[in-house]
Amino acid sequence: MLLEVKDLNTYYGESHVLQDMALSVDEGELVALLGRNGMGKSTTLKSIMGLVKPKSGTVVYKGKDIAGYPPYKVARVGIGYVPEERRIFPNLPVLDNLAIGIKGGKIDKGNPDAWTVDRVFKHFPALKARSGQKGSHLSGGEQQMLSIGRSLMGNPELIMVDEPTEGLAPFLVKEVRDMLEDINQTGVSILFVEHNLKVAMSLAHRLYLMGNACLAFTGTVEELDAQPEIRAKYLEV
């Protein structure tokens, strides 16, 4: 197991937003986290990332418990984070946005698999043409690519992507979906939150479904397909 989360409990003030959450991601896997609004999907990612401090539970990454680490330490063990709303740096040009993602500021020349700006551009050709532009001047789709590219610059083994297709025009949804698959092919594991069921089901190897603050279902796409009542209860509206 690359990542194994167990009994994770997180509170916002007094409300218990994650209750004994558990999930795992294997090397090379593409795992989707599904559920309705307000069920705690984003909070799960944030709790793993250390952006929200979980009250109890373990987050084991490559055999090491990283629960309660500050975000930068979580990033340094090899987890990349692509947040909701992308959160690119609006006043920095595209190149600098990417450069910030480089761990320690230097690209590891000894590692042939290390991500470079050129390699990111190969995956996201649209960004190359905009490399001198400020982040705030990019379209929604370009910002999404930049945000993913930025996290890849740190050579993560796992990236966590929160709502990659939200608010994107339909033709871009497919494009971003394909890019995620593409990146997964290069060996990066992906844990993503998605509410477009079509995207999630076509992309994921395995699914987690969140009910109110806790896990409701886990299994493969086929298994979920075989259980229409679960789908209806937790996903369809």
Place this chain on the structure above:
Amino acid sequence: MSPTTAMYVAQAIHGLAYGMLLFLVASGLTIIFGMMGILNLAHASFFMLSGYFCYTIITLTGDFWLALLIAPVGAGICGLLVERFLLRKVHVQGHLAELLLTVGLMLVILEVVKAGWGTESMMIKMPNGLDGLISVANMTYPVYRLFVIGLSLVVLGIMALILYKTRLGMIVRAAVSDADMVSALGINTPLVFMVVFGFGTWLAGVAGVVAAPLLTVFPGMADQIGMDAFVVVVVGGFGSLIGAFVVALFLGELNAYGIQFIPRLAPVLMFAFMAIVLAFKPMGFFGERE
């Protein structure tokens, strides 16, 4: 050149020198606010503290240049410690707690200074060679004020280099808009915060030493510049260096000419200016966020 013109020019240089000093103080304040959301009310206290360090160093060694080198570093170290051991601890409680903590700090520093150095005004002699007047094109300029302008420009240049040409600067600019995201990319933001806080107080310290011979060193020496620096940050826009620069120079001139022509209303002018700007642009001229 007519005497009137000469007077105008002299005032302009006065204003420029003060504006530059103001910028040194305000730049640290605005970066700290932009990155950490902390309105550091104790910022000007470090300015004053550095002035006292300068006094002590000069008393011990007689060397102004040594004081210029060491005193700001001393203030900067105090800043580092404050960030590391006080502000970081209350960060989770939100900005009000941080603000109040800096108020407490301001009171404590002031009282410590009074206890340590007394409440008397203490003169700092201008360094040799800078205390005279220089005459160019039929006009005389006070050398020290030109030196203040020059030194500030140098510091400004170094700051711009760091901010726009180094990775640290890039990180700082990114963190001003979204510090959490920077952290999620693997950058030790608590360390960056500490360094920036230290750097900001160092800048205030430099201003403190440079201002010491002009203002003399006394417990109230930071009052005006501290207040002015807040106006600069607010009017220029929270977190905006360019805004701080423009407004600092403007306020410097406003101050200089105001004192010349309407001595009683000069400070009022400044606050009125701020009120008007805020009435129309609550974020300040160059500010982007609350």
Place this chain on the structure above:
Amino acid sequence: MNILETEGLYHDFTGLLVLFDVNLEVKEGERHAIIGPNGAGKTTLFNVITGTYSPSRGRVTFKGKEVTGWKPHKLTRVGMGRSFQITSTFSRLTTFQNIRMGILSKRRIRFNLFRKVDKMQNITEETDDVLKRINLDGERNLPASMLSYGKHRSLEISMALATDPDLVMLDEPTAGMSRDETHNAVELIRRLTEGKTMVIIEHDMDVVFSLADRITVLHLGRIVASGPPGEIRENQTVKDAYLGEVEV
């Protein structure tokens, strides 16, 4: 008779045009749904109608009176109420206090400084009455932030209705609700908006088709179709723009 009309409404965010010549007509007493894919400008249209923004161009008419550019509080006072897509309650106040805000507004009690609000029996009774009707009487004294997601959403909708508006604008009232919760919310909305006019933004087609008398489809800032549900279901443009996509 139309209770709400927009004529040639345009709105842009610094150069980005999000509403383009929108002519919306809402008849008195009807349940009108606005649908469209993400980014179509639905919430922006709501915001322009309810006074969050002034439109760049065009007119808004409410109850026969031009209200273009009116501020939200003024619109509320003449009988427009709205709820929000992102739950926007008074988080530290109790459920009871939240609803009471709406009741106070309905009763036009604003600057009353001479009585304790807790001692105003009629207000308390009316608030409790509303709480019962929306099935939140069990959570009466719980801070809004402690409510479950579904109940918090109900509170959000009910606050808009507590002011007793003639026209209710609901922005994705069932967003993120489970099927049961959605079902309850729809019943609640149906019950509470009896005899009122309602405009609703909704993604759930079941809700839309079960609730709406008329549907307007917004796509890329323009109205591409408007009509009764049956007609909309068969409309090819609509299918292309929207309905085709939501199927899983």
Place this chain on the structure above:
Amino acid sequence: MRNNLSRWIYWVVGLVILAIYPQVVGIYYTNVFVGFAIFALYAVTLNLLLGYMGVLSFGHAMFFGVGAYSTALALTHIQGFPLLPALLVGGLAGAMLALILSPLLVRVSGTAFAMLTLAFGQLIFVLALKYREVTGGEDGVGGYPTPSFNIPGVVSIDMTDQINFYYFAVAVIIVCLWVLWFYTKTPFGSLVVGVRDNAMRIDYLGFKLSHTKAVNLIVSGCFAGIAGAIYALFQNLVSTLGVLDIGTSFAPILMAYIGGLGSFFGPIVGSGILHLLEDVTFRITEQIELVNGLVFILVVLYAPMGIVGLLRQAKAKWFHKEKVS
């Protein structure tokens, strides 16, 4: 019924204690108490903004100071100016200032509000320093007559007598506090709390946000002005450094924060704690500001919910334990 009875008992016991207090503790502590009571009222007015409406007034001394100066100037320049109007003048001045500033202040919140109030506070401080012919600058205005409490034909009580003044001040402050407490319980008071939680929604419920904020600002300014007026009568000296300086702005924030922002009575407790502390400190050192500063830092570090918050926590814990056992 029992609840009502016990409330009456509390009131009676409280009033009896206040009544015999000067006889028991002597004149020095009588005056300390008046000082405490004035700042308790002043801190409560600050908390109307900070705790109830959610904005930090960083220049609250301007309301206090303007009230104090107005009263002092009225007494200095108008022969035979009576006592109660002297208080009203202070309250009116505070309210007027708030009214004048409100068009600007209601537009902003958060840091901008704090900055703007700080700026106006400083502006008024500087103005008062510069216009010495009116305000006396750093020396201030002093030595004006203290009018008697006079109901023609009924009673005339000499207010230069410190014990008499104690009763007068405490009575006025209790009335003011009660009025403010009642104010927070009115429908309008509940609106103000709504502004704190979700300002935007206030407008969408048909209340006008800017008016709501302005009225609360004016109420706060008015009672801060009254506190200043009592101060002016009490001290018989009003100076820029005493009533308008930044320290006077910080004091009520510290008091409210120490006591606890969440409750009406928190700031009163805070004022009590600070005054006790000050009294003790003065026996050891002159550096009262140093102690204040340290208290600021310690409270923020270790008691962010204030003393009242700490007590509540302790109470909750205690009752919880009791239930368990």
